[in-house]
Every structure is written in C-alpha cells, then in structure tokens.
Amino acid sequence: MNAVVDYRVSQLTQAYETFLSSFAQIAKEKQGFQIMVTAMDGYGSPELREYLGVDMKSNYRTAKKISVRPASGRPGNSLVDRPGAVCRNW
Numbered sequence: 180m181n182a183v184v185d186y187r188v189s190q191l192t193q194a195y196e197t198f199l200s201s202f203a204q205i206a207k208e209k210q211g212f213q214i215m216v217t218a219m220d221g222y223g224s225p226e227l228r229e230y231l232g233v234d235m236k237s238n239y240r241t242a243k244k245i246s247v248r249p250a251s252g253r254p255g256n257s258l259v260d261r262p263g264a265v266c267r268n269w
Contacts, residue, residue: 195244
C-alpha cells in the first residue's frame with residue numbers, strides 16, 4: 180500500500196512543480212501578476228495523503244523551491260516558512 184501512496188504523492192508533486200514553475204515564469208514577465216495557491220489541509224486531515232496523495236510537507240518544499248509567495252503577498256512573511264500557520268495559503 181505504501182508504494183501506491185508514494186506514487187500518488189510523487190505524481191501530485193510533479194504536477195505542482197510543473198504548474199507552479201510555469202506560473203512563476205509568467206509572474207516574472209508580467210508586472211503585478213501574483214500566484215495564490217490554496218491546498219487541501221493534509222495536516223488537519225492526514226488521511227488525504229493515503230486517499231489522494233496530498234502531502235503537505237512535499238507541497239511546502241515545492242512552494243519554497245519555486246518561491247511562491249503567501250496569499251497576503253507581504254514580502255518576507257512567507258507562510259511556506261511557517262508550516263504550522265493557521266492559514267495554509269502559499
């Protein structure tokens with residue numbers, strides 16, 4: 180069963196990296212363009228990892244790697260650096 184869950188996590192991570200990288204490139208080229216991502220809460224509902232492949236640790240690593248800003252858009256206050264934050268928009 181772990182192999183299936185790991186596969187799901189891997190596939191979602193690849194999809195997130197593909198989409199967020201593309202969107203990040205657009206954001207660099209278009210002034211005022213912001214990326215806002217909302218994820219299902221895998222911390223509050225840990226069964227989502229097994230059922231759907233939602234892995235919040237992996238999501239945070241991906242967002243941090245691609246430098247996605249928090250939903251508030253305030254520089255230097257990245258929710259990616261605070262995975263325990265109540266608001267999990269990044």
